[in-house]
Amino acid sequence: MEFLTDQQFKVLANPGVTSTQLLSPHNSLSERVTITRVVVEPGHTQPRHLHESSEQIWIAISGSGTLLLESENTLEIHEGQVVRFADGDMHGFTNSGSSPFVYISVTSPPINFSYAYKGA
Secondary structure, eight states: OOOOOTTTOEEEEETTEEEEEEESTTTOOOSSOEEEEEEEOTTOEEEEEOOTTOEEEEEEEEOEEEEEEGGGOEEEEETTOEEEEOTTOOEEEEOOSSSOEEEEEEEESOOOGGGGSTTO
16 A cells, blocks of 8 residues: 655646646556646646657646647536546647636656656
8 A cells, every 4th residue: 555645745846837746656656657746837737748658637627728639629618527648649738717726737657757847
């Protein structure tokens, strides 16, 4: 069993985006999942990207904004919605709202997201 507290969570940040690694290779032996709480401040963006061999599920906790998808497509997302990205699905996010957008991300198999954050 692993029991994790906020003292073991790794916080990764870029301007306007804070990613708290709740269960990740930073603090867990799990070979099946990474769980992250992400906060995107108003006016900030997570650029389009993909995970070649991991699927990812986002659970929107609060706020709203725009999903950035393949071929310049977009889709609005808001609190209470869930989106699943299959392996290789292009995705990103822009907070076009007036309050922080908070979501929980579940990624399987796990990814160490340090590569995506400056100074991580």
